[in-house]
Amino acid sequence: MLMEEGIKKLIDQEIRPALQSHGGDIEFLGFDEASKVVRVSLTGACGTCPFAQETLRVQVEQVIKRSFPDVAAVKREG
Template structure:
C-alpha cells in the first residue's frame, strides 16, 4: 500500500511545488486505512492547507488506493 500511496502523492506533488509547497509521506497505518503526511514549504503555514489536504490529497488517495480511509497531517 505504501508504494501506491507514494505514486499518488507523486501526481499531486507538482501542483503543490508550483505554489512553493510539498507533501511528504510520514506513515501508512494499513490496519486503520490512515495515511499520515507532512505538508512542507509554503503549504506548512497556508490557511488553505486543510482544504488541500482533505479535498485534494485525501480525496485522490481514497479513490486510487484501496483501503485508504483518511489522511492526517502531522
C-alpha cells in the same frame, strides 16, 4: 507494503507536482495498515497556509481515496 508503495508513487507523480506549483510540498510519513490512515506532512507554502486543511482534504485525501478506496483518512502531522 504494496499499497504503501502505490500511495507513495501517487503522491510523487500527481500530488507533489500540484503542491510544488504553488510553492508547497508534501512528505509521506507512513501508512497504518490496521487503521488504513495515511500520514503526511505539508511543507513549504502549504505548511503555513491558512487553507492547508482544505488542501489536505481536496487535493490530497480525495486523490488518494480515488485510487485507493480502502484508505480511511489522510492525517496531517508536523
